[in-house]
Amino acid sequence: MHLKSNLKKKYQRVFEGIAKQGDATLLNNIYTDLYITQGGSEQVNTEHEVRQIEVTSRRHESQEIQVECTHLFKPGKDKKIKTVLTKGVAGIGKSVSVQKFVLDWAEGKENQDISFIFPLPFREMNLQDKEKQSLMDLITQFFPETKGLNLAKRNMYKVLFILDGLDEFRLPLNFKDNETLCDVLSPASLDVLLTNLIKGNLLPSALIWITTRPAAASKIPPYCIDQVTEIRGFNDTQKEEYFRKRFTDENQFKEIIDHIIKSKSLFIMCHIPVFCWISATVLQNILEMKTNNNLKNNQSNDASKTLQESNTEDTPKTLTQMYTHFLRFQIQQSRRKYDGEYTPDVSWDKDAILSLGKLAFQQLERNNVIFYESDLEACGIDVYKASVYSGMCTQIFKEETGIILGTMYCFVHLSIQEFIAALYAHLFLDIHKKSVFVHESTEQDSKKETLTDLLKTVVDKALESDNGHLDLFLRFLLGLSLQSNRLLLQGLLTQQDENDQSKKEIVQYIKQKFEANLSPERSINLFYCLNELNDQTLVKEIQTHLSKGSLSSAELSPAQWSAMAFVLLTSKEEQEEFELQKFKKSDECLIRLSAVIKNSKIALLNDCDLTDRSCSALATVLASDTSLKELNMNNNNLQDPGVKLLCTGLENLKCELEILRLSNCSITEEGYKALASALRSNPSHLIELDLTGNDPGQSGVKELSDLLQDPNCQLKKLRFLGTAADKACQDVNRVLGENLLLLRELNLSELGLSGLNKLAAVLQDKHCKLNKLILSDCSITEEGYKALASALRSNPSHLIELDLKGNDPGQSGVKQITDLLQDPNCHLKTLRFLGPAADEACQYVIKVQGENPLLLKELNLSLHELGDTRVNQIAALLQDKHCKLNTLILCGCCITEKQCFILTSTLKSNPSHLRELDLSGNKIENKGVKHLCDLLIDFHCKMERLRLRGCDMTDEGCSALTSALKSNPSHLRELDLSENKLGDSGFENISNLLKNPECKLEILALCKCSIKEKQCVFLTSALKSNPSHLRELDLSGNVLKHTRVNKFYDILKESRFKLERLRLRYCAIKAEDCSALTSALKSKSSHLRELALSGNELGQLGATNLCDILMNPQCKLEKLELVTLYCTAVTV
Template sequence: MDWLEETGDGDTTISANKGHISCSQAHTSTSDWPLQDKQLDSPDSTCQERLVDALIQVSWFIYVLSSQMLEEKIIIFVRNELKELKEDLLPESSGAAERWRHEAEVQGSEEAEQRQKDREDLLKIALRFLRRMKQDPLADALQSQSRAVICQQKLKSNLRKKFQCLFEGLAKAGEPTFLEQIYTELSISQACSREVKDLPESGKTEASQALQNAPTVTCETVLGPLFRPGGSVRTLLTKGVAGIGKTVLTQKFILDWAQGKAHHGIQLVFPFTFRELSLLKEKNYSLVGLLHLFFPETKEAEVCRFEDFQVLFIFDGLDESRLRLDFHNSQIVTDVTERTSVEVLLTNLIRGTLLPTVRLWVSTRPAAASQIPPELIGSVAEVTGFGELQKQEYFSKKLKSREQVRRITSHMETLRSLRIMCHIPVFCWISAEVLDYVLKTNNKGSVPQTLADVYLHFLVVQTKKANEKYHTSGQTDELWNKESKKTIFTLGKLAFDHLEEGNVFYESDLESGGIDPKVALVYSGLLVDIGDDRTKLKQEKVFCFAHLSIQEFLAGLYVLLMFTNNSVDLLRKKQLPPDLLVSLQYKTNLKRLLQKAIDRALTRPNGDLDQFVHFLLGLSLETNQSVLRGLLMKTGTTTQVKNDLVKYIKKKLGECPSPERSIFLLECLKELNDQSLEEEIQQFLRPGLIFEKKPSPSQWSAVAFILLSSKQQLNIFDLKTFSASDEGLLWLRPVVTASQRALLSDSGLSSRSCQALVPVLSSKTCSLRELDLSNNDLYDAGVTQLSVGLTSPSCRLDTLRMSGCLIGENGCRSLFLALQSNPAHLKELDLSFNHPGDAVLDLLSAAVLDPRWKLETLKYSQTQKRSVFCQFSLDPNTAATNLQLSENNRCATLGEELPRPERPRMISNWTQVLCGEGVTGRSYWEVKWSGRVNIGVRTAG
């Protein structure tokens, strides 16, 4: 058998048995082969020797062939890489842009990382040869561009590793979840930019929920203006309440960019948090030095200039900043290498004196947004959390079980506080944790019914997890062991001490309470470590509570702990006698403590203590304290204390607080599991009965509370169903705020109601889109008052109907001016059967054609345009003898009675005069008078 055959044309074929290997045009000389002088078919060779010799020949052939293939591959690789290096010198070329996009998509693999290393080595060789060729300018350009590309790839790789996991609530102590597995799209609104700093946290969450009714946009749409060619937007401000998802939104954006899925026009992204920047408050850096500190890849690539790149700086959490940003008196810095304080660097970066070509994205809670002057903000967006479908999607991803999802969403509908707060992603996480625990432990009868109940279960869940992690199996049976008691007590103290100052504290604060910060993070499950390991700084670690509501809950628990365990009334700042635990003393002092909490909350018009008081009241119940047995030295609230508190709250309701404060008091009753007032008021919710018996102030508040607590979304509110009066509207004003459509027509309203509607239209919590005030005697004065609310940027009415409201030219002019200042929402305006006058109608008609206005439909009576309305004259034959007519019988003056002959149409026992003209159908006229005058209409005959 021939193992090796050589054909005449230079082809070589190696064959063995039925298989063969062939290589055409190998261009190898047999003179280079080993054993060339030895004949393989020598009769002196054994079969085994010939086989070995053949294998040696084959191995040599493969070696030669592989060397040639390797040479060819190296040449192709170098040729392609040199071509790409050439493209890097022309970054505007489509080839370079497309290649960068493709490399971003496949980055992260071992192959991609190895290729990146190969490219860096080849770059060094290319630069060496260019400089030997005296092509220094070309080498410098290549080096600059290539370093940027290398920097970008390393930056993306590091950011992808940093942001690919989401630690829900527990920060680094929790079980990481891949962001893409749990992320649910958030609602974002560009409809409003006003502050809500005067709202309580519960009011802010309602405000965010209300904003979900405004048009929502995607993250791409929000960020689009930042990188639009020729665009004027340099800085984007994203606002939202605590836990609404601002940080997760930026995290998802960064991850999408780092994975090459979106935002391809951005070359470099530098994300910071104000928390970590605050740690450098006493340090001085240049901007380049700061970037090199936080992003070492920029230092490795020696990137020091950023003007030629599309750069985005992200600053998350302005509300948690301890830096003083002075935009009026701060030092001016224009050089990226100049060293100064971090405060000055940020001020100049935001102001645009430093790196004016870069783009900025700042996120904050609403109350802190005013730290940046509005003229420096190019665009404002509000993160409004989850809508109903998004809640369902989140719970489906989180719980996996359809039955659990159904139960949790059904349960949320029964509790207004939970339903409102569950549009906040963090609260969805808390609810999912609690309900998952309850369902898994088969505690079907212990499904949380109040806000305090939910958070108490949450505390139990986190404590159980911590006990399982830090104790042996024999110790985990005791829920409130020594370690857990110390941890909860210290965290409660921090929560209470920082309740009115903010929720950020330091490592030393934990250590002073005897808690290891590393243990506390996992042990409690209530903290977030807001430090950043990437800076490798040795400053003190910074912590905060996972959500403001968790801080408020722990503060309430701490007040109760100090009262029962240490005989201290923190609210009255009073050390109680040591015999506090004697039954009578305990009842009396506990009642005083809780009443003091209610009184203090009522004095805070912005309601910032509302949730704290709700938690404190809920924890005082015996049903909740039974869970705390072992943590509290004495548990249980007697029926007498609860009944006294219910009476006290009802007494406060009877003192006619504002409707908003009344809702707070009714929520207090809810936390005490008292439904007596709600049951009492149910009769008023049956059609017709409300007119037979006038409700008291507390009953009016209960009506509003029940409507707001309804499972059904308040799409339409019709005042006539309850009470067609100014008083009814005043008490049910919170319901109007929460409704989509308010039907207030034919309700006997006056200008007093217009004044009451101003705070509704100006409220950030307002969901109102349609307002019908037709056929109420509002007059010019009422519309002028209403116009104050219509000017508010928070007002997002798209339909306003005021047909037949006795509005004249002055009132309509006020209305026009109000709409002119806020033209972006109203689509339909009904002014029929009023008298706006030709001039105002011309202005409103022009507004329909003005692209700056959204107004599409303007309704008015056709006769109004020609100023044809009823012009009456007085009939002398009907005038009483003490009335004197003048001005062509258009004016009547009361005077002395004059002798006149009897007239058939004169009514002798009334001082009156009739008009000479009759009217048919619907008519409009105006009368001016002074003194006491009655005006009426009667039928002819």
């Protein structure tokens, strides 16, 4: 195919750095892969391109998707790729990438599915804007070999149009208003042809590849582009690869690459392939000159010295030095090539350089990088001379059969144009003593400008620029003011004696500028300017602080803060993570170092006392081309105003933040709404958002949760809660299928909880807005109640109803919750622990006693006739685990055998708390007692005190009772069976119980039980058998004759018998019985401390004898009650 053959011939060689006059090299021999990334921003970047390169050089490759040039049109996941826009700064390698792509196709290596490739450089199409022509006419004009080709046949050919250098196109490309054109044979203006081709109206199936500098990318509407890529130039590995290919001598390669790496500004600029060429050209020339000089002088010892060791002042370390050497070399080369001069000194053509400089300066002011013969002629440049200076100015022309498309000119790179413009400013000052910025019509002949005046003027102009378009020009201008650099231009620039004074003045002037509120970008450029002036004082001060670790306590000036940013940005170490606490916890520190944050992948700004001032600076960072992917702002008092400022950055399409942490930042509903709005505007990058510890108001959670339904939203983690609370939310979502934070009522009855602590963590969080919470029968224990109470104290304002029926609150659970009701912030209206019946009993007790029975340990309802309904309600209360009664006293309540059954059945279901039961005065009879025995026999029963005085129990009931107590004897400490007719068998059973070694009974009351002789024998026998536990015995109201009472007196003498209190009131004891009693009390073995004998017939003598015994030192008696018929008040 003729097209492939011709394209191969045209593209197989590359003229590195210059066109036509350079040394042509086979592209495949010199080509180094460029770093191309997917997904560049579609927004306009108007920053100076060198500034963009500096930012790009610090970007982390791991966070970008690399694209191979040959696979630009490989289909994406969701769509076919038809139109690709590739951005890249000047000299980065866009045109060389196009050349390589076309050559690989022409040689049959890549993309062979494409039938035709038509490279159409915009710079050449500029000359086709005069006449109307069809698309086929345009193709034929550029590629005559395609004449007669019919591209209109649908789907017959796969065609690729490469539109290279959009930034060089001078026509408007009016996509909005241009007419629609669908016929490839219809003539139209070039503007109309191109807009319809790019929109897909002409040849809809054609592939389009557009290359451009970043500032011109916005000329193409986003809807016309399927994929945006960006050529980043050489990464660090590719830089070394380039120099290794350029220098086959290993020693030369190592010397040159080591020198470039040591100079940070040079190494950064080597991202640009053209700058690699410039550096290689200069450094190779310096090495060769030194080698030749050494050999000529036979200085063999010096011949081995490196760039760093030999004549270090001649080896370029700054941009100005590099470009000055490059200018000298190119002029020397051109003199040798065109004039045959081979002298080591440079012969300057000042007029030609002035003309070239004027062109560079004027076109720089107009932001033009492509110019034509008319532009050159306006500056007095001979077209032939432009070719002579081929190293600096490139003549690009295309000559086809019978058609001359025209001639265009440009500098090899924008930076060279800026260098020549700066050189022109110095020449202009030398000659005219005027600033190049002073317009002719406003020149004041009487005033002469000094070098210092010029430098100050340009410093001010550069700082006034929003996009820094004069930044590099200023660096060159300052660098050329140094005497060391002017010596290299001897014969061209005047050598000024006062140069050192000018340097001091301008250095001081620049340092003063740091005191103003400069943007981080402008501040950093000023440090590059100081670097060109060889002034490192501020940088060294900061490096000292860093090495000493004294930053947190140091009071830094604005200039020092700027120096800090510069040092961090130009550090050899990659700033993967920025942690503000390592510097100073303040808004000022963050604002001053925002350029460093912009360059970092992770910014840890938590716990730094930041306010909305910092948010404004961060918004600017987020809205720029930044490396930042993770931002941690936890525990700063940002409040809603701060978050709203932050959102102005988040909503910007340039923002590619993936993780944002804002926990405990005092954000309320307004802040949540702002975040939701920002993420709707730019939903495609953020994958994690942490808002724990804030207060979302009524709608904040919903605003953000709704985002998760947006198909464009990439949010994977939306965190409102801590770990435990978040787990509870997940559990609820799994069980109920709903987001707990969006609910106003939650019913988890009988569903069970894996841990109430997790739910409590949700309740205490302000994101939770529950009004009603039902947790009945959820197996919640005391710890759960405590957790709930704690949670509701932390967030008391929303819950109005809480249902905890069917749970076990332990000893303090109920109190923990009910105490909440005293909190004035608590809005709880309904607190439900009990079922309806138990709740009725609770209300009854509150009415009768004025206290909540759930908070009581003892309940005494004696002498209240309860009836069946009330007993059932009390039974329900007793059955509930919220009831923790230890003592239940129901004396004289008219409880029947049936009601006794209800009570004991209930107590069996919740027996573990009751320790004391008093049913005295109720006619429950033997059947009632037997019901009670069912409770006592339960091993869960821990009854310690049982009173059944006057319950109409007989020996039958007593037998059942003692049998039950024998089976579970270890807990009962007190038993009162007074006023019951127990009979002989009853007493015998009681005696057998007392004899049981496991019986721990301490108090026994058998008042008015009609004890007889035989029954006394049973009792005394039992007490002798197991005497060590009983401490109190009450036999009052029984007629104890002489023989009976003496049996008890005898036991008192036994040391094993530990009885301390004996009550024998109204037992018909006579005076003659006192002698045996006094004898027992005198015994050392007696432990009796209290004796009650009132109501007996002791007489004066008996009372006196007993009183006298108290004087006996061996008697342990402490209390003696002797109210008798004869002695009305004898109590000792």
